[in-house]
Amino acid sequence: MPELPEVETVVRDLRPALIGRRIVRVAASRKRLRNPWSPAWNRAICGQQIKSITRRGKWIATKLTHSQLLIHLGMTGQLTVGGSERQRESHTHLIADLSDGAQLRFRDIRRFGGATYFSSSDDLDRFLAARLGPEPFDVSAREFRSAVQAARRPLKAVLLDQTIVAGVGNIYADESLFVARLPPRQLGCQTTSAQCERWRRAIVEVLEAAIDFRGSTIRNYVGGSGLSGSYQHEFRVYGRTGDPCLCCNTPVEVTRLAGRSTHFCPSCQKPSDRRNGRKTARTS
DNA sequence: CTGTAATCCTGCGAGC
């Protein structure tokens, strides 16, 4: 569920409500999360002050006085801060009482997400560095182009690979490919430099717009203050199977690619003719 | 190096 824009929204919501507060008490449910929460971590973080909250890809790093927590929302994770009188919803797995009386809560229906304790910030940095490429806003045109053109995989699969660029998931992969007018199945190594740059700009454009709308809420997603996103109303292709393309009215198609449903306009995102692999130029 | 599938979970809508 949460991709870069959603996670960024959570972080922005949480920051003013959490920075400077101390963690007074932590309670965890007994349900097993993807990275199981260790009861030893409860005491380890109690009494510590929250120094910073940052996003890296789809991960949320929370720096405390003497340690840090790394949180991933998986598909259905919700990380919210609010009054302790809020009703405790089902699937709430972690509740941290804060020094100002508010509560930070982690709720995750499918339990694909979780929180992990790191005593060393170097360990946390290494953990992320091993899994993530540059942020889409920071990657240079040259860096992006060479990574894409080195890949013998479809563009869609390239973008879902977090080591190429961090933070893009299924929704924004489809949306950015549409904006760049690139076919999801086109191989990275068949992509021209001009197409790569068009795509890089499209990714940045789509992500920034989605952040402005507080991300997309399809089912479960809420930001750190509990508010939903609204970028789902701006989708050009994602979830619009059979609906007319906003550019040419051709019905939007869906296919399976890299294990994920992939939405595209077969007309606007036609394979280009100038590279090999085309069957259309066959004349005899 | 690729790609595919399965795995971890719960909930929901479609179809019968």
Add this chain to the structure above:
DNA sequence: TGCTCGCAGGATTACA
């Protein structure tokens, strides 16, 4: 109304 099936924003691992 109730059942089964397939699918859902992700990451990781095993296997062909």
